[in-house]
Amino acid sequence: MSDNPSNKLDQITDLGKARSDEYTERLLAFVQDLEASSPEPFIPLLADIALARALIVHLVIRYGPERGLIEARDAFNTTFDQMKPILENMQEEKGHPPR
Numbered sequence: 526m527s528d529n530p531s532n533k534l535d536q537i538t539d540l541g542k543a544r545s546d547e548y549t550e551r552l553l554a555f556v557q558d559l560e561a562s563s564p565e566p567f568i569p570l571l572a573d574i575a576l577a578r579a580l581i582v583h584l585v586i587r588y589g590p591e592r593g594l595i596e597a598r599d600a601f602n603t604t605f606d607q608m609k610p611i612l613e614n615m616q617e618e619k620g621h622p623p624r
Contacts, residue, residue, distance in 0.1 A: 552578075577601070 552574055559570065580600060585593030 556571060556574070581594070581597040584596045584600070587593060588596055
């Protein structure tokens with residue numbers, strides 16, 4: 526493998542392309558499930574998902590595929606831990622959506 530920075534960027538780009546379809550399918554299924562169970566659209570959630578994807582790509586470019594994904598997972602876990610009480614309170618206040 527060459528130490529050419531352009532070559533490394535191509536490998537990262539290829540990794541992103543290879544995973545993009547799978548991630549997009551998972552995100553789409555997730556959003557569709559949420560949308561189906563809620564009376565209101567989740568546009569803010571879609572924006573958050575887009576930002577999360579951009580952060581993952583940024584971290585992979587910055588730190589490489591292995592460390593970048595570790596950093597992304599740490600960022601997600603930290604954010605989730607901070608948001609969990611807020612989300613639990615929202616669920617209690619809103620209750621379950623009508624069927």
